[in-house]
Amino acid sequence: MFRVTRPLNHNALLAFDMEDGREYLVVGRGVGFGRKPGERVGREGLAGAGDLQLYLLTQQVDGRGTPRELVERIDPAVLDVAEGILEDARATFGAVDPNMLLPLADHLAFAVTRVRDGGALSNPLTEDIRALFPREFETARRGVSELERQLGVTLGDDETGLVALHVHSALDSGHVEQAMQVAQLTRACIDAVERLTGAPIDVSSMDYNRLMTHVKYMVTRIMRDERLSIDVNEMIRSEAPQSYRTAQAVCAEVEVLLGKDVSALEIGYLAMHVARVAGER
Structure with a gap:
């Protein structure tokens, strides 16, 4: 049984597992829709949203901090876009590594901050990435377009290339x-x-x-x-x-x-x- 501690968006929430006494970031399509803080829901109720990914909030994520720290600093809309990119990759390629969600969301969050602060990323490998990983690049491009739609921030092709590397890494369990x-x-x-x-x-x-x-x-x-x-x-x-x-x-x-x-x-x-x-x- 879980107790919802904080809904983040339609596809993510924080929840306390009343059986093991630990708090998790729970990600899955529709898992956060209509949930309220303090609401109790069984694992079956959450699983009704489809495939779930649970992140222990105290576990380090690839040197970027704990899921709790990432959730605190990442705009829920950015987390939603990152989940959408992985869902798109899953529909396009098949299985993906769900552990790439938080590193991808963290990357997008920093990219959005950089653009809003007037910075511009130069990626000399953009065209090579586009040629090497064309389907990953298109998946990334769709996600970046969705990010622009939700937040009004344009990242451009250089950032899209780096997002494509995250997508590729999610396919073969490698590293960016x-x-x-x-x-x-x-x-x-x-x-x-x-x-x-x-x-x-x-x-x-x-x-x-x-x-x-x-x-x-x-x-x-x-x-x-x-x-x-x-x-x-x-x-x-x-x-x-x-x-x-x-x-x-x-x-x-x-x-x-x-x-x-x-x-x-x-x-x-x-x-x-x-x-x-x-x-x-």
Whole structure:
């Protein structure tokens, strides 16, 4: 049995669990609708709202503070938008990690404060994030539009890109920092290819998108200590030596940024994609 201590919005409330003697943030579609402080409701009554997520108010959330501290400083409307983004992601992709709710809401709250204070975020990886995670970016864009509708605050594409990283992290139980690393390494690869060719890459080309996708999965393999089994190094070193050297340099940067060894087999496969974009084969 729960005792409602504070309704936050239609989809969230604070409630005291009378069985274990602890207070929780309860999140779920419609869970807070019509609830009053002091009202008692069984777990079944709350579950009637659909899938629930309970956050113990004294538990630390990813170094950001406790749920109670986050709830105190986050506008309930922002929390509602964050829940809506995860619901959108669940409808679009399937299962998502519900533990991403509070970090996402906290990020949105800081973004809203920054804009209201006249600050502007510059995210040089926005276009890379859009290309790497297009569906996540669209999910984030819909959420940012809803935030603008509710609060009258326009965040822009640079913030949308960072929200997209939160969405991506909620899909694979990873961290926003890891998704950012993927985008950074992809940008390093693109920069290296542009230095090689002396010209900007056509971001609308199929070869560009293949390169982006390859780097994304390459970084994922390295993080998971997975290995390729086929060696194309000799062939690509002979056919496209400049692209091979570029791939070597990028893989060296990957090792530094991730703190992990990169299999030599990765160089050849990356060089194949670099060569296509650079027009070397």
